[in-house]
Each structure stands twice: as C-alpha cells, then as structure tokens.
Amino acid sequence: MTHTHVAGAIHGDVTTRGPVWLQPPSDVNQLVDHLWSSEVTKTADGELSVAGVTVSDLAARVGTPALVVDEADLRSRARSFVDAFTGWDVFYAGKSFLSVAIATWVADEGLFLDVCSGGELAVALRAGVDPLKIGMHGNNKSDEELHQALDAGVGRLIVDSADEIERLSVISAERDARPGVLVRVTAGVEAHTHEYIATAREDQKFGIPITGGAALDALLRCHTDEHLNLLGIHSHIGSQIFDAEGFDVAGRRTLRLHAQFAEQTGYEMPEFDMGGGFGIAYTTQDSPATPYELAEQMRHIVESECKSLGVAVPRVSIEPGRAISGPAAFMLYRVGTVKTVPLDGGQARVYIAVDGGMSDNIRTALYGAEYSATLANRRSSAPPVLSRVVGKHCESGDIVVRDEFLPADVRRGDLIAVPASGAYSRSMASNYNHVPRPPVVSVADGKISMLLRRETVEDLLSHDVGQVPWGTGDGPELPGR
Template sequence: MSRVHPAGQRHADVLPEEHPMPPAEDLNALDPLIWPRGAKRDDGVMTIGGVDVRELAERYGTPLYIYDEEDVRARAREYAAAFHDGDVHYAGKAFLCTAVARWVKEEGLGLDVCSGGELAVAMAADFPPERITMHGSNKSVAELERGLDAGVGRIVLDSFEEIARLGYLARRKGVRAKVMIRVTTGVEAHTHEFIATAHDDQKFGFSRSSGAALEAVRRVLDLEQLELVGLHSHIGSQIFETDGFEVAAHRLAELLVAIREEHGVELPELDLGGGYGIAYVDGDEPHDPKSLADGLRTIVARECRAYGLQMPKLTVEPGRAIVGPGGVTVYEVGTVKNVEGLRTYVSVDGGMSDNLRTSLYGADYTSVLASRSSDAGPMLSRLVGKHCESGDIVVRDLWLPEDLTAGDLVAVAATGAYCRSMASNYNHVPKPAVVAIRDGVPRVIVRRESDADLLRLDAEVEEA
C-alpha cells in the first residue's frame, strides 16, 4: 500500500498491520468512545462544548489543554451512582487544580491525594478533609503532619517506617488517625510495566505473600493512636480486564480471614483502587461504571461468602476514567517534513513537555486535523514535538490528510489525565494553559506560563 503525496513523493508500506490505511472520510471522524461527549464537527471544524477550536486557539494560544467540563462532571456522577453503596474517591494525580477539586466535591466524590502539594490544592479548594484519602509511597514527616493537621479521612500506610512515623506524630498531636494498609497482592495486571503496581517486585505497599502485610497489621493494631479501618489494593492503571481484580479480591479476602483469626477483628473497609482503562485508540473497550461496579461488588461478595466474612464497604479510586476522556490537546502545526519511503513527520508547537506518556511508556493516541475537514487522501505520519529529543513523539503512528500544512490545528484526544500532571519545562518551554468549557462558555482554570514564570525561581535574575 502506498500513497502519492502532493509533491509526488510516496510512502513505503511501513505502518504496522494494526494501523491499516483508512478511507479518506475516516480522517475526519470523531469516535464518541475516544473524544469528549461534547466534541463535534461544525462545517468541518471541531467544536468542544459548542466552541470552535480555532476561536480557542486564537484566544488562548497553543498548545492548549481543553476540558469539556460537563463530560468530566457526568462521568463523576455516573461513578457515584454506580457505587452508591460505597465510596468513590477521585485520584487527583490524574489531574488536579482547584477547579477540578471543586467539580469533584460538587458531584459528591471524595478525593485521593498523594503529596503535600496535592493536599494543598485540595485545601485551597475548600475540599472537605474528611473526604480526602492521603496516599504516597514515601510520605515525609511534613506531609504526614499536614495530613493530620488537616484532618484527612484516611491515610494509606505504605511502609513499616511510615507506621512508626505516623504513630509518633499522632501521639504527639493527641489525635487518632484512621489508616489503611496498602497490600501488594502479587497480581500481574495486563498493562505496561511502569503502571503495574501490585506485583511483589516494586516499591508500593506491603507484600501479602511474604507476610509483610500481616506484620503491618500487627504493628498498627499495637498503636492505640492509629485506627485500622481497612485494606487498600491497587493493581495498576489503564486496565480493561477484570480478572486481575478478581484475583486481588480473593487474596485480600484470605488476608482478612488471617486478620480475623489472629486478632478477632473484621476490617470494615476495602479499597480496590482504580486504574480503569479508557479508550485512546480504536479498539479500546472501556467498562461503563455500572457494569464495573456490579462486577466488583459480585466478586467481593462471593469471596466474603466463601470465607464467612461480612461484606466490607467498598471504595474505588477512578482518576483517568473520570477526567481522561473529557480532555483534548490542540496544537498548531509548524513543520511538515517528508522522509521519503518512510513517513511524514508533522511537528507541532508542544510535545513531550506537555505529554510525556508516549515517551515514558509508549502510550497510543488518536489525533485529527481539527481546524478544517479535508478530502485529501491519508498520509502516514508521526506527530512529533519541538524538543531536542528524537523520542519527543506525541503520536507514533497515525494517518493525517495529505494536504496538512503549517498553521493547521491538530487535536489529540483523551489527554485529560496525566498530561498536565506530568508536564515539564524541558528546553524552558512554558506549560500550556488549561481551559474548561461549560454551557458554551470557555474559561481559563490554569493559566499559561510566561517567560517571567520560568525566571521567577532563578536566584540570580536581577529584580527589575
């Protein structure tokens, strides 16, 4: 298969079989599983929440993170309804700012934070501290103190040092902290190595198989200033299969039985984490919240019946599944460079500084020409950034119209999670603005960085 470029150049047949050449009309399509619910084409131009992306780019600049606020809020409501008999805590690491914290609060969800900085954002948004769970694999003394002072609802313990550290701090402050123990269940989740978190050979939690988790329980129960309310398990991220959760629930039930036999207590809460996958490319099939809730509830209930345990209160921690699909990144095309016989490199005005996921663990994305539609044929492309790294890739393999040119806008779908959160200033590139759209009205919720922001912490810059 080969295509003729406008200049008469040809592409070799180098794209993997899983990315076959699409019909030209498919280049303009917006798959509703991948794009925000409020994303459409109006006279060929992409609109999000009823607003033309050209208008957004002109007004706020590019690159630009755009959120369909109603999409995010609706997904939060759907999770709350699906897990009506438990708790849903939004995983703030996916993307957190004061506006998003308020959305989550207003839709009735709790919030997970995993650093003092995330807790600071939550408190700035007046998030109810009793609805906050504090995570982190190496929480500092200062962070633990901040959590205790704020009165967070749960602190998830991740190491023996942390048990002793929190116990000392709680005693010194005269408070009794509610805690959970993070258990690594040995489950090999079907996901990338860097986002699998429940196998034994990694940094998180207490191993069930080694006996460390049971020893952690003993140490917590020996400290009267810590109240053990449950177990926590997180098997990874971007997961579509439920078999890993089933194995994890079985192993957690065994641990609950061991705790009951040794200490005569049944823990009332079980946090199964998050990591539910979303659609990034054609073929991804995410679970809807209700089917996911029904499945997890059935799995845990079956295990509890088998072991004679009371059904614990379930908590889940979706982050990506709530905020990911509602986010889009819009870039302006700068350079279109054909490498004859291979592909065309389409360079945009952002890259790995605003989306590290492709470089970090080979994430796949869907991207389209957004500022107009095109009847041109497909062009085998690689969407790349402006940074001085050959690994600065936004979308590795995709088809874009052959008439793509400098000044066009391209949009990348499902960038609502872990893009702004992981953004950097590599090559001293300012971080993009974040705009939310609701009821057809856009507003900045995180402003674009300026050169002054880049220099603000430079100790030797002379004050004007």
C-alpha cells in the first residue's frame, strides 16, 4: 500500500523494482543515442565527449555542476523546425532557457522569440533580436512590462484577460501606440501530459474560455478598440506532447471561433497561433515525433478545417517549446557520496549524491519528471544496479534521477551526466540553501564558451544589505515601494 505524503506521492513508499519500462542494460557503459544531443559520444575508454571535448576537461576547466550546451545540436534543431514548418512562424520558447547567446543563435537560424516577462524581454533586446519578431506572453503582465513592450515595439502581445485588454488600451492611448495583439483562448482540451503542465483546460489561470462567449467578447473588444490591432487567436494545449491528436480538437474549436468572428464582423484575422509544447525524449519510454511529422499533421488540421469553414488559411505560428533547447544540453555533476540503504525484504537502494540537485533542476521534485543518467568519466566492468541520483539539498524530495541503472562501482569523484537537461533546469534554478547557481557553457568544434558564469557566494551576499533603515538617507538607495 502506498501512503500519501504531505509533499506529494513522489515522496511516499518506495520499491527497488523501478518503473516497468526501465530494464537492465546489456552494457551499462553504452549511451542510448536518442536521449543525447548529436555531438555527444563516448570515447574508447568510456568517457563522455561533446563536440570533441571530454567531460573531464570540462569539469577541470569550468567545475561542476555545470549545464553543457551542444551549440551545433541546438542550432540544428532550430533549423529543422524552420524547414519543416516552411511558411509558418516558429517561436522559440524563451522560458525554456534564455541567455544573450541563445537568443542570438535562434535569431540567426530564422526563429521568432517568445518572452514571458520584462526580464526575458530585456535579454532578447540585449541580444539584438528584431522586436517585430518578439511575442510577449504572460497572464499577469504589469503596467511596467506593458510599457516596456510598447517601448521596444514588440511584434505582438498575447493578451490573457479582459482586465489586460482594458489596461493595454489605456496605456496604448497614452502613448499614441497601436500594438498588435493576439487573444489567448482556452479550448477545453487537455493534452496527454502531467496535470501541472496541461494548460488548455478552462479551469486554470491561462487564457479566456471559448465556451460561454467570453473569448468572442474579448476578440470583439480588441477589434473595436482604435488603440489595439487585433491579429488573431492564440491557443496552447500543454507541454511534452508527442502527437497531434489534441491539436486536432483544439484547432477545430479555435478555427471555428475564428470563422464565427469573421462572419460577425466581416474581418478575417490574419494570424493564428496553434501553440506547441512538443515532447522530447527524457527516457527510453519517450518517442517524440519529428518536426516533419508534426508539420504534416498540423498543416492538415489547419487546411482541412479552414476549407470546411470557408475561410482563408491565416498565417500560422507554432511554439515548439522544450523541443529545441531540451535535448541540446546535459547537466554534469560530480559524485560526493554513495550509500546503500537497506529496505524491507532484504532489498536495498543505492543513493548517489551529487554536487547539485533541486536548485539546478527542480522538475523531478516539482512534478515527478523522469530523467536518465550515465557514468561519464570512465568505463566500468561492474554490473548495473538500480540507483537513485540525489542532490545535496536539505529535502527528501531532492531527487535528480529517480530510477536508473548505473554501475555498481560508482564512487566519490566520478562524473555523472544527465541528458535532456536544457529546458526548464537553469531557467527554473534557485539559490535554495544559499547554493550558487551553476554556469552554462557551450561547446562547438572542440572549443568551450561561457554563456552564464557560475554564481559565487559573493554574488549572493551582494544582495544581502543587513538591516538598513528605510528613508533615512543613511543607507543605499533600495528598490521598492
């Protein structure tokens, strides 16, 4: 019997059996190729190498933990989506992972860029991204962020509520601006994904429901406002999605709304964003579709539905999400402690503690995400044992990889690499336990580049001003209200 734990089921009773899909490997040293970026291999002596640089060299030069990005792989994935969806606009998800270099790369490869905050917008602008190729999301944009978007001249604002439409109209009028807007709607479709990242159900914080007429009212409000330029409808049904079934249902519902609006107003909106959130392979159980397979399926959905409704096909955009950044990077850790914990029935679990954890990748602790791992610095002749890779933080749920077969002789000082870590690891990182966040480095053609430097304790202390009286003029100027 599994007992409910206050922090969630992932912290409840355990077994040593592992998930049914996880089977002992015939060779514990061998990589499962489709989990790793294209430039990652293992040398003859079993050491992981990316674009000609070994992980031992990486660890010696930049330390651990570190997020290692395969630049050629990320660029190739970006190009694949642009090629597959020719004629459509492809938006890179800044929230998955963003830095000045990453924004530059995706712009170089012809992608547009989604941002969700003033901070992400600032990074995009510093990278020199064309503002007309930036879309700004967010269910609770501040007035300051709306001003920032208008100042930058972003190509489109995705409005998320009647309240935001009213505020944006007032701000636009004050600035004599007329921004392009898409109205985010919820189509009542739940993607086949984890509850916490399913974003199209109507009882949730994103978007305006189609049912009940609220979405149509929002579209009409934007259309009749002289300070807003209504471009179209935005729909997003979730994340880590492997097939187009959910897009079929959501596409029909949103395009029906598109046609209803055109019939009522005589105006066919020029754009339609289908969202995306395409899945990637974290473990051997994951089999994501290729960009070309997705493109074929999604084009058919849009074209057939528009034909059925008697409307022209609008300019379509998609948001692949983690499918570009996720597979292109791995986390590199150093083992600090290995211990075997006896369990009931004469069984045991091997715990491998590394020098990172939930501060650099909270996804496992947050919603039970599954990852894989490999011994990265050497070949082993030891048999595989079911292991759990855990972090250094003061939480029992501080788990990096819940279940993986690793060699029985993993020891202190070894390097462990976790593939498919490029999305939502560094971007969701924290300083829990006052642990500095790790660096992000890229590797290409045998050369290492620093994208984000490692934080230091001095960085953390620089924000701690002790106790400064407010408004006395005796201390530094502090931001706040």
